[in-house]
Amino acid sequence: MIRTKVVSRPKLSFWERIYFPEIFRGVALTSKHFLKNLTLHLFHSIGLFRKVAAMVTIQYPEELWKLPFRSRTRHRLTKRADGSPRCVACMMCETVCPARCIYIVAEEHPDPNIEKRPKSFDIDLGKCVYCGFCVEACPEDAIRMDTKILDIAAYSREEMMLDMNELLNPSHKSGLK
Amino acid sequence: MPTLKIDGQEITVEKGTTIIRAAEKLGISIPYYCYHPGLSIAGNCRMCLVEVEKMPKPQISCHIQCQDGMVVQTQTEGVKKLRQHILEFLLVNHPLDCPVCDQAGECWLQDYYMKHGLYDSKLNENKVKKSAKAVPLGPTIVLDSERCILCSRCVRFTDEITKTNEFGIFNRADHSEIGIYPGRELNNKYSGNVADICPVGALTDRDFRFKCRVWYLQKTESVCPGCARGCNITIETNQERPHHAAGERVMRLKPRYNDDVNDWWMCDAGRYGYKFIDHDRITDPIERSEGMVRSVEWKEVVESFLKSFKKLLKESKNEIVVFISPQMTNEEMYLAKKLFTKELGIERVFLASTNPEGDQDDFLICADKHPNRKGAEWIGFQEDKREIKHIFEEAAKGLIKGMIIFGQDLISFYPDQNVEEILHRLELSVFIGSNHNLTSEHVQLVIPAATYAEKDGTFTNFEGRVQRIRPALLPLAESKPESEILMLLARKLDLDWTYQSQEDVFDGLTRSVSQFRGLSYKKIGMQGVSFHH
Numbered sequence: 001m002i003r004t005k006v007v008s009r010p011k012l013s014f015w016e017r018i019y020f021p022e023i024f025r026g027v028a029l030t031s032k033h034f035l036k037n038l039t040l041h042l043f044h045s046i047g048l049f050r051k052v053a054a055m056v057t058i059q060y061p062e063e064l065w066k067l068p069f070r071s072r073t074r075h076r077l078t079k080r081a082d083g084s085p086r087c088v089a090c091m092m093c094e095t096v097c098p099a100r101c102i103y104i105v106a107e108e109h110p111d112p113n114i115e116k117r118p119k120s121f122d123i124d125l126g127k128c129v130y131c132g133f134c135v136e137a138c139p140e141d142a143i144r145m146d147t148k149i150l151d152i153a154a155y156s157r158e159e160m161m162l163d164m165n166e167l168l169n170p171s172h173k174s175g176l177k
Numbered sequence: 178m179p180t181l182k183i184d185g186q187e188i189t190v191e192k193g194t195t196i197i198r199a200a201e202k203l204g205i206s207i208p209y210y211c212y213h214p215g216l217s218i219a220g221n222c223r224m225c226l227v228e229v230e231k232m233p234k235p236q237i238s239c240h241i242q243c244q245d246g247m248v249v250q251t252q253t254e255g256v257k258k259l260r261q262h263i264l265e266f267l268l269v270n271h272p273l274d275c276p277v278c279d280q281a282g283e284c285w286l287q288d289y290y291m292k293h294g295l296y297d298s299k300l301n302e303n304k305v306k307k308s309a310k311a312v313p314l315g316p317t318i319v320l321d322s323e324r325c326i327l328c329s330r331c332v333r334f335t336d337e338i339t340k341t342n343e344f345g346i347f348n349r350a351d352h353s354e355i356g357i358y359p360g361r362e363l364n365n366k367y368s369g370n371v372a373d374i375c376p377v378g379a380l381t382d383r384d385f386r387f388k389c390r391v392w393y394l395q396k397t398e399s400v401c402p403g404c405a406r407g408c409n410i411t412i413e414t415n416q417e418r419p420h421h422a423a424g425e426r427v428m429r430l431k432p433r434y435n436d437d438v439n440d441w442w443m444c445d446a447g448r449y450g451y452k453f454i455d456h457d458r459i460t461d462p463i464e465r466s467e468g469m470v471r472s473v474e475w476k477e478v479v480e481s482f483l484k485s486f487k488k489l490l491k492e493s494k495n496e497i498v499v500f501i502s503p504q505m506t507n508e509e510m511y512l513a514k515k516l517f518t519k520e521l522g523i524e525r526v527f528l529a530s531t532n533p534e535g536d537q538d539d540f541l542i543c544a545d546k547h548p549n550r551k552g553a554e555w556i557g558f559q560e561d562k563r564e565i566k567h568i569f570e571e572a573a574k575g576l577i578k579g580m581i582i583f584g585q586d587l588i589s590f591y592p593d594q595n596v597e598e599i600l601h602r603l604e605l606s607v608f609i610g611s612n613h614n615l616t617s618e619h620v621q622l623v624i625p626a627a628t629y630a631e632k633d634g635t636f637t638n639f640e641g642r643v644q645r646i647r648p649a650l651l652p653l654a655e656s657k658p659e660s661e662i663l664m665l666l667a668r669k670l671d672l673d674w675t676y677q678s679q680e681d682v683f684d685g686l687t688r689s690v691s692q693f694r695g696l697s698y699k700k701i702g703m704q705g706v707s708f709h710h
Contacts, residue, residue, distance in 0.1 A: 088276050088277045089277075089387070090275075090276030090277060090281075090390075091389075091390045092276065094418075095390065095392065095393075103418075103420045104420075105420060105421060106387040106388075107387060108386075108387065112310040112311040112312075113310060114277075115274070115277045115310075115311055116276075116277040116387055139275075139276050140276065
């Protein structure tokens with residue numbers, strides 16, 4: 001059953017309806033913050049009131065926000081000592097992925113003690129929901145979401161696909177591929 | 178007939194029945210590895226230990242026969258602890274490579290660990306490494322000795338069922354491992370079965386290796402079309418994740434238990450004979466005229482067919498030949514007979530093989546490589562090669578004008594009859610089949626048909642057992658089951674056919690062919706019904 005909640009439009013009072021008093025109230029609020037931050041930054045520059053925070057603008061993309069340690073960002077595949085992927089193509093991540101954005105094709109590894117390796121490993125970032133289940137499911141610590149790359153944008157859906165090479169050597173910025 | 182009590186439930190069984198069988202009848206499941214109902218008793222895994230009153234020690238229930246007045250306990254704390262410890266012993270040298278093991282997901286070690294194990298390992302020693310890791314034993318099977326729990330099922334299979342004796346257990350104590358005798362190769366005609374009976378990942382299928390994980394598979398009960406035996410099978414497909422195995426839909430076939438036909442087994446030819454379902458298929462209707470070959474819509478191909486077919490029907494009915502194939506289901510043959518013989522009055526409807534005769538043995542493999550020749554005989558088609566040759570002789574003289582071919586490669590089958598030239602000279606030549614062959618390259622119209630894995634229906638095996646096949650897949654691309662094609666043609670020829678499903682067709686079949694009388698899909702079920710029902 002769908003429940004609906006009827007929200008009535010707020011009734012404007014007389015002073016609100018004549019418009020100008022509200023305009024001045026708004027300008028006053030903006031000015032208050034502007035003057036407060038200006039004063040604080042001036043004081044900060046001479047070393048006073050350092051504990052009172054003032055608003056900051058980050059100069060993105062030249063300057064980047066510092067991400068929390070455990071935040072989930074774009075995926076990468078970890079490598080063995082010889083540079084080959086740690087992944088053994090067990091398909092745990094592919095199986096657990098709720099968005100079904102991981103596509104692995106397995107093949108025989110020349111070393112019978114490793115046995116299995118991915119022939120291709122693609123992630124469709126257009127579908128990924130960044131839940132991190134793939135990282136949880138991996139028995140080999142082969143996939144991680146710690147590249148700290150967040151700016152993911154492309155001009156087409158095909159470009160949102162990450163292949164194994166890109167996942168092994170995540171390239172920062174500069175589009176996806 | 179001894180009467181005994183298992184977990185408080187009383188049961189009377191035949192003399193000689195083992196406790197594990199009696200428990201199974203009561204719905205009590207006792208875990209086991211080495212026991213297999215189709216093989217002799219080895220009693221070496223010790224997983225099926227139960228407590229029997231008045232016996233001093235726990236007994237293996239796969240071997241102990243029921244006695245009158247026996248009282249068996251399968252769920253006591255003692256038995257549960259035993260299972261836990263036995264499992265821990267079996268896993269002592271087992272590697273932790275489930276991620277790369279093809280058996281994972283259908284592994285009895287995994288299943289029983291979750292059901293009966295759940296212990297914390299007490300093992301401090303290093304695991305004893307076995308020599309063989311991913312060693313191909315023959316064309317079909319790969320061995321991983323580390324994963325083996327030495328249940329000896331494979332050894333008993335090659336000793337007792339195939340009698341080829343390739344397998345043996347070598348060395349002693351915790352150095353013992355299974356293997357092939359020196360100089361031998363596992364290449365008997367039933368070798369694929371050892372991967373099925375291996376309860377762990379020691380013997381796995383080379384064909385299925387790394388194709389996809391087993392939990393991606395959808396399973397459909399069907400019947401093998403590889404020979405006249407009609408072994409019961411399960412078609413295992415992967416349709417949801419087509420990036421695996423390059424888009425192939427059928428991943429593997431597995432035998433399905435039927436004690437009247439194939440027990441637990443199937444031959445390798447049948448097991449690996451599924452490739453045609455996804456390879457070299459005819460995807461679209463094709464029209465060939467004056468050297469031009471083009472893919473066309475269904476509408477067009479049916480129109481072109483009807484144009485010349487109607488003309489021939491009116492002018493020279495006797496100059497049309499129809500070749501029915503023993504690969505078709507009972508339903509399709511019935512429809513073909515009804516359409517061509519009864520409704521249209523074409524007399525020259527023949528049964529013609531699609532596959533050459535092959536090898537044969539006294540176990541499962543039959544020389545006739547068609548699933549439904551018996552059904553064809555019942556419905557009224559007999560193959561007469563001399564008659565077919567006679568047709569070609571007539572055709573060479575220009576006395577045949579139309580040929581409707583249901584999948585047979587006539588050019589390769591009758592190499593000395595100049596079939597290729599005959600086909601080019603005909604006014605109407607139609608090929609209705611699933612896969613390309615030489616004949617489909619030389620006809621005017623090619624109509625794409627579905628394979629057995631894509632249709633519903635029944636086959637009759639050589640013993641007269643009617644068995645059901647079910648569609649595991651949707652017909653590939655533009656193909657349609659032959660029954661649908663026949664119904665479509667009937668509709669276009671203004672016949673009043675009201676079949677809604679294959680079951681309706683089968684209903685019609687039971688009413689007109691005496692051997693099928695009294696049968697229904699419900700009665701056939703998934704195990705089939707013999708003629709002498």
